[in-house]
């Protein structure tokens with residue numbers, strides 16, 4: 001009787017090698033359309049195939065994923081059990097750059113990271129991220145690049161010309177306590193916290209400033225003066241980075257890590273701040289890798305895959321902005337903390353100039369062709385023609401676009417009598433810098449001019465601020481994408497009145513709840529309680545009916561409840577309570593996101 005055909009790939013290695021050799025001798029023709037897709041140097045999608053590790057070779061594994069040339073990857077799998085013996089099943093993927101196992105991290109730095117560093121030095125925002133299945137070489141690549149960046153950025157000959165600051169964060173992954181349920185039944189994902197790796201993993205907040213740019217509030221950002229200092233901080237952060245062994249990699253990273261380097265040039269005060277983001281994404285395990293994984297780990301894996309999926313949707317949405325189809329692209333950057341943190345990459349209205357490189361990391365083993373194909377398919381989906389970011393064109397109604405000359409002219413024309421000297425207020429600042437300037441500093445500078453009063457200086461400040469706020473709304477509309485914010489900002493003059501003295505219907509407030517909650521308790525003021533004629537039952541079983549003129553002021557309020565999307569809230573108009581004015585703690589500005597139909601807390 002004939003021997004049965006083995007279904008174990010490791011027992012068919014020799015046949016596999018023979019089939020791959022045959023394929024290499026007679027390769028299929030290049031798909032010209034995919035290879036020559038219009039691309040620009042601002043977005044580069046690359047793949048790095050790591051070498052097979054010694055232990056993988058020892059178990060008899062061979063390479064199934066190979067670079068055909070500098071832009072094409074072939075992934076070979078084997079179909080067993082067919083009559084006539086094993087058959088090769090090959091797929092090809094087209095990228096902007098492909099780095100095979102013999103390419104060093106230094107070579108990758110020179111081709112991909114060095115242009116990003118140059119760009120950040122010129123005031124742009126550069127982002128490099130690596131992703132791939134666990135054990136594919138993401139951390140090896142990103143940490144290697146970080147070290148070369150440190151050496152090049154803080155070179156002793158040039159270090160005096162720049163101020164460099166670093167922050168390092170981890171996204172998500174509070175293991176074990178992973179998913180919680182709040183006392184009112186709303187479930188939360190706790191994988192989406194942004195944690196400061198340079199400050200004992202202290203949670204920090206992501207907010208948007210008045211320019212619509214992401215600000216990470218509460219993070220420490222130490223200055224660094226030498227490669228050694230920067231590398232020491234990176235090493236400290238990686239020790240804190242939470243790891244948990246996976247099937248594939250004993251030291252697997254189960255969180256996204258972001259190293260953010262900010263660069264300013266003290267010699268050129270008007271130069272914009274440059275930013276360099278180096279992102280090591282959590283291993284994207286395939287759903288099949290479930291062997292021995294508990295349910296928390298599987299939830300975590302789903303969450304990681306979900307944030308990668310949102311990232312892809314954002315990049316693809318950004319590519320459609322301004323397309324001739326007339327369809328409004330959907331850019332869901334609020335749906336994950338990762339995309340919120342990297343919002344600069346997707347926001348077509350941001351004046352920031354951006355460049356991005358993505359490295360898809362690949363484990364070459366023929367046992368891993370499934371996850372490798374997923375990684376490369378994802379890379380191909382990112383390879384869309386993202387338009388080059390353009391600086392905002394000077395607009396008299398948008399102070400962020402003004403040059404120093406325009407700022408000076410505006411001050412001279414609007415300061416009133418006595419004249420506020422622009423030399424004192426804006427010796428070299430651009431419009432964006434003058435808007436960002438602290439109010440007190442602005443007023444102090446105005447008052448250096450003879451006889452200028454505090455009131456006159458504050459009025460000029462309010463006028464500038466008002467133009468800036470007004471400029472944000474139409475700009476978002478013109479952008480033609482449907483994830484814009486709508487917020488009700490308090491005019492500077494009104495904000496000076498204590499908020500309890502100007503409580504009015506429609507105002508959202510934070511209040512002290514009778515029972516402590518794990519989220520900010522917020523409510524919208526509807527009316528004073530005495531305005532409620534009939535007695536009805538509130539959500540806390542308290543009778544909702546007021547009596548004019550007795551006791552402390554009380555308000556009928558509709559509650560604002562948290563939703564599952566991170567940091568998002570919903571107004572439940574019919575969930576009402578009577579709240580004492582003494583329990584009201586602060587006014588809250590909520591921003592409405594039309595894409596998710598949810599509210600987010602504004603700055």
Ligand SMILES: Nc1ncnc2c1ncn2[C@@H]1O[C@H](COP(=O)(O)OP(=O)(O)OP(=O)(O)O)[C@@H](O)[C@H]1O
Pocket residue numbers: 049050051053132133134135136137138139140141246249251252253254281282283284361
């Ligand atoms: N280009 C390379 N050359 C040599 N060894 C490499 C290379 N890339 C990765 N390795 C080795 O492969 C192993 C896995 O790499 P690494 O830890 O960087 O994977 P990872 O993708 O970050 O995994 P995880 O997502 O699980 O953290 C490590 O032992 C690393 O040293």
